Amino acid sequence: MTKMGKKEIRAEVKKRRAEAELGTLHENSKKIVETFVNLPQYQNTDLLLAYVDAKREVETRLLMERAWKDHKKVAAPRVDGDGIMDYYYINSLDDLDPGSFGIMEPKMDCPICEDENGLMLMPGGAFDEHCHRVGYGGGYYDRYLEKHPDEMYDVLNDILSLLDTHSMYLSSEEYSQGFSTLEGFVGIGVGLQETENGVQIAEVMRYSAAEEAGLQIGDLIVKINGEDATKLKNADVASKLRGEEGTSVKLTVRRYGRDITVTCERRQVNRVYVSNKTMADGVEYIKVSAIGSQNDWSAFSEIWDSLPSKNTRAVILDLRGNGGGLIDAALKMANVMTPVKDAELAGVRYRDDMGGLEQTYSTGNALPLNKIVVLVDGGTASAAELLAGSLQDTGSATLIGSKTYGKGQGQFHIDLVNGDKLVITTLELELPKQGCWEGVGLTPDIQLENRKVTVNTKDLKPLDTSTTLRFGDSSDAVYAMTERLSLLGLLTEATGRYDGDVADAVASFRAAYDLPAALYASPEMLSALDEAVTALDGQTYLVDDQLQSALEMCRLAAAKPQQYTVKSDGSWTKK
Numbered sequence: 001m002t003k004m005g006k007k008e009i010r011a012e013v014k015k016r017r018a019e020a021e022l023g024t025l026h027e028n029s030k031k032i033v034e035t036f037v038n039l040p041q042y043q044n045t046d047l048l049l050a051y052v053d054a055k056r057e058v059e060t061r062l063l064m065e066r067a068w069k070d071h072k073k074v075a076a077p078r079v080d081g082d083g084i085m086d087y088y089y090i091n092s093l094d095d096l097d098p099g100s101f102g103i104m105e106p107k108m109d110c111p112i113c114e115d116e117n118g119l120m121l122m123p124g125g126a127f128d129e130h131c132h133r134v135g136y137g138g139g140y141y142d143r144y145l146e147k148h149p150d151e152m153y154d155v156l157n158d159i160l161s162l163l164d165t166h167s168m169y170l171s172s173e174e175y176s177q178g179f180s181t182l183e184g185f186v187g188i189g190v191g192l193q194e195t196e197n198g199v200q201i202a203e204v205m206r207y208s209a210a211e212e213a214g215l216q217i218g219d220l221i222v223k224i225n226g227e228d229a230t231k232l233k234n235a236d237v238a239s240k241l242r243g244e245e246g247t248s249v250k251l252t253v254r255r256y257g258r259d260i261t262v263t264c265e266r267r268q269v270n271r272v273y274v275s276n277k278t279m280a281d282g283v284e285y286i287k288v289s290a291i292g293s294q295n296d297w298s299a300f301s302e303i304w305d306s307l308p309s310k311n312t313r314a315v316i317l318d319l320r321g322n323g324g325g326l327i328d329a330a331l332k333m334a335n336v337m338t339p340v341k342d343a344e345l346a347g348v349r350y351r352d353d354m355g356g357l358e359q360t361y362s363t364g365n366a367l368p369l370n371k372i373v374v375l376v377d378g379g380t381a382s383a384a385e386l387l388a389g390s391l392q393d394t395g396s397a398t399l400i401g402s403k404t405y406g407k408g409q410g411q412f413h414i415d416l417v418n419g420d421k422l423v424i425t426t427l428e429l430e431l432p433k434q435g436c437w438e439g440v441g442l443t444p445d446i447q448l449e450n451r452k453v454t455v456n457t458k459d460l461k462p463l464d465t466s467t468t469l470r471f472g473d474s475s476d477a478v479y480a481m482t483e484r485l486s487l488l489g490l491l492t493e494a495t496g497r498y499d500g501d502v503a504d505a506v507a508s509f510r511a512a513y514d515l516p517a518a519l520y521a522s523p524e525m526l527s528a529l530d531e532a533v534t535a536l537d538g539q540t541y542l543v544d545d546q547l548q549s550a551l552e553m554c555r556l557a558a559a560k561p562q563q564y565t566v567k568s569d570g571s572w573t574k575k
Contacts, residue, residue, distance in 0.1 A: 018056065029059035037066055047073045047118030049087050052096060052104040060121065061093060068092070075113035077140070078105040085140040087113040165439075166409055172419035185271075187242040188249060188264040190215060191289055193321075196452075196540050198222065198230040199237040201253070202321070203289045206272040206299050209264040215253065216277075217287065218489075218544075222259065223252035242266070256488050256512050257532025273322075274299040279551055280504050282313040282558030288333075291325030291383050297332050304336055307367055308572045313562055314371040314554035316547070317391075320401060324382025327410060327429070331360050334390040337372060337397065338362040345390045347430040348410070357430075362394070368564050368574050371557030372397035373550040376444055381405035386429050389442050393433040398553070399444035401546050408438035448549055454540040455487055455533060463530050469521040473498040481521060484533045485509065489543045492552060500559075501552060 020028075036042055048067045053060040064074050068091075075087040078099060088106035090096065099105030122141055189208020190201050201219040204210050221229050224240045232240075241249060243266050252261045273290035286303055288296065307315070317337075324330075327348060334345045341364025349357045374388050374397045385404050391397035408429045414422040428436045461480035469478055479496040482505070486494050490505035503519050510517060513528050521529075564572045 020056070022056075025056055026059065029062055032058050033062045033066060036063060037070070041119050045072065045117075045119040047075065047113075047115055048121070049075045049077075049113065049118050050121040051123055052076055054101075054103045057123065063121070064090075064093070073115075073118075075115075075118070076104075076106050077144075078110075079140060083140075085144050089113050166407065166411055166423070167425050168423045170421045170423065172421070185242065185269055186245045186266050187238075187269055188213075188215075188251070188266060189269045190241065191273075192221075192234050192237055194234045195220070195542060199232060199234055203273070203287060204275050205269055206275050208269055209267060211275070213251075213262040213264050215251070215262065215264075216255065217275075219253035219255050219260075221251065222254050223250075223261075225250050226252075254535075256509060257535040258513055258528075270295065272296060272299045274303065276303045278310065279316065280507075280555050280558065282311060282562075283316065283551065283554045284310065284312045284314075285316045285318065285547075287318045288384070288387075289322055291322070291329045291333075291387075293326065294329060296325070297329040300333055301336070304367070307369075308564065308566045309570055311562060311566065312367075313369060313558040313560070314373070315369055316373050316375065316550045316554055317397070318375045318547070319380045319384045319388055320375050320377040320546075321379035322381070322384035323379065323405075324384050324386075324407065327383050327386065330383040330387040331390070334387050334394075334396075335360075335362050335366075337366055337391055338364075338394050339366040339368055339396065340364060340394060343394045344432040345394065346386055346432065349428045349430055349436075350426060366396075367572065369557075370560050370563065371554050373553055374399050375546050375550055376401040376404050376442065377546075378402055378405055378441075380442075381407040382410070382429075385437060385442055386431075389431040389434055389437065392442065392445065393431050398446065399442065400446045400448055400550050400553075401444050402447060402449060403443055404437075404441040406437055406439050406441035408436040408440075446549065448546050450545050451543045452540055453487060453543045455536040455538065457534055457537045460484065460533070463526060465523055465526040465530055467526075468523065469498055469526070471498050471503055471519050478502070481526065481529065484529050487533055487536070487543075489545075489548060492545060492548050501555065504551075504555060 042048070048064070050060050050064055050067075064076075067074050073089060074091075075089050076096070077085050077087050079085045088110040089112075090106050090110055095107055095110055096104040097107050189205035189210045191203030191205070192199050193202040194200075197220060199221050201210075201215055201217055201221065204215055204217060221237055223229055224237070229237060229240075241251075243249065245267055246265065248263050248265050250261065250263050252259055254260075271292055272295050273292055274286065274288050274296050276284060276286045279285045284303075284307060286300070288300065290296065331345055338345065340362060343362045343364075345360045345362055347357050347359040372391065374391055376388050376399055380388060380401075381404065385407065388397075388399055388404065392399050409425045410427040410429060411423045412426045414424065416422060428438065430436050434442070460483050461476060463480040463484065464477050467477060469475075469481060474497045476496065478498050479494055482491055482494040482496075482502055485491045485502070485505045488509070490508050491501060495502065506519070506521050506525070507517065509529060510525055513525075515525055515528065562575070564574050566572050
């Protein structure tokens with residue numbers, strides 16, 4: 001089919017209108033109006049700005065009458081002698097007189113509409129293949145919208161919202177704020193999240209000053225340059241951590257009830273949203289908070305290639321809060337984690353004129369791990385859902401957490417001459433078993449919400465800090481210790497038996513407090529634990545049960561025999 005430009009589209013539309021029966025036009029107009037009034041944009045507005053139909057157009061007068069019936073204000077356009085168009089309030093069709101080009105317009109005594117918060121109906125609100133608006137060519141609406149840029153954005157986004165929930169028109173400023181994942185910044189390299197007790201570190205960026213200083217995910221920021229930071233909002237903390245390159249910031253964080261102070265030099269941070277740490281023997285934790293660029297794939301690949309040297313047997317992949325990013329990078333991550341050869345990872349369905357369905361299959365060269373657990377939540381979206389869903393559908397991983405966001409479509413970003421951006425949906429993502437999850441989301445294999453816990457030391461069993469507790473012990477003293485370890489998020493629940501999970505929790509606490517590594521709980525360690533929990537008395541915070549559940553599952557898996565052998569050159573072979 002020959003592609004049509006603006007001129008041809010206009011001619012074709014006029015021809016079809018001229019050939020249509022008047023009765024058919026009227027009936028179709030009624031159907032269009034009924035559809036229009038059921039749109040949320042119409043139902044949520046108090047003002048309708050609508051042109052008056054002419055020359056066998058859709059009968060917008062029916063819509064005006066419906067708006068008055070629905071107790072909405074109505075304004076119609078009038079072109080004055082200088083060729084400038086403005087909107088004027090009308091209370092009935094009797095307020096209209098023939099005007100320019102024989103089109104009915106508001107009478108001269110109608111008051112001008114100065115309210116910019118309304119729903120605007122434009123003629124020819126369509127675009128050709130070159131993204132040109134198809135109108136009648138007078139340019140009146142274009143000039144009006146230039147005078148009212150906020151209205152222009154609203155009109156265009158109302159039109160685009162009829163296509164899908166992701167297509168949008170953005171100013172250059174809005175775009176830079178919402179799609180800045182590829183940009184670097186000067187700072188210490190942390191991601192932040194607000195909690196009931198203040199701002200917490202949610203991410204430590206790779207190769208950053210924060211990473212070098214030993215800051216960790218979960219650290220609560222209590223002081224910045226010696227000043228109290230517990231009452232600050234996320235944006236305020238972020239602003240204070242950023243600054244001129246080469247300057248320093250002194251940061252005090254609270255970790256398991258202990259205050260730690262570090263000094264970080266601000267420097268250029270090239271956004272890498274991938275970080276990792278060893279959680280237990282054979283268990284690696286990898287956090288991917290965005291897939292913003294190929295840098296994230298490079299960092300992930302570097303971490304993944306290092307796993308054999310650590311004799312890693314299980315991996316926790318944390319995709320919570322990951323809004324997505326590059327599809328090809330997500331598919332690369334899925335591939336290195338999928339052990340089965342030629343398994344379908346996912347499909348990308350483009351428009352037919354852009355290539356149609358493209359499917360990706362695994363190479364089968366994944367490191368044979370005993371277990372992979374993926375953490376997801378309502379903030380996991382788009383390419384991150386693609387990664388999680390692919391691993392779930394291929395049986396490569398177990399998903400833990402809450403239902404994901406449900407964004408299974410991809411967009412093309414068009415640069416406009418004025419610096420603004422047109423974001424248009426051009427593809428759908430498809431999983432091998434679940435298909436496209438748009439508007440549905442992914443359901444984890446294990447659905448688990450994190451707990452809110454309020455620390456009340458009066459309700460805890462007394463902790464004897466003069467004794468030593470050892471592996472295999474069963475006593476009230478062990479229970480009192482594990483109550484506190486559970487409150488700190490190091491155990492899922494308290495227990496009276498000193499088993500392997502308790503030993504791992506003790507090891508984690510000792511490491512956080514710079515105590516010598518040991519399997520037993522010494523009086524020194526128990527005193528530090530009691531002080532840590534006492535410091536949190538009366539506070540409410542979120543316990544990461546999702547991570548703890550994943551850790552327990554991976555610890556069990558890591559205890560099983562390793563499925564590969566590491567060679568002297570760092571490569572591996574499957575056993």
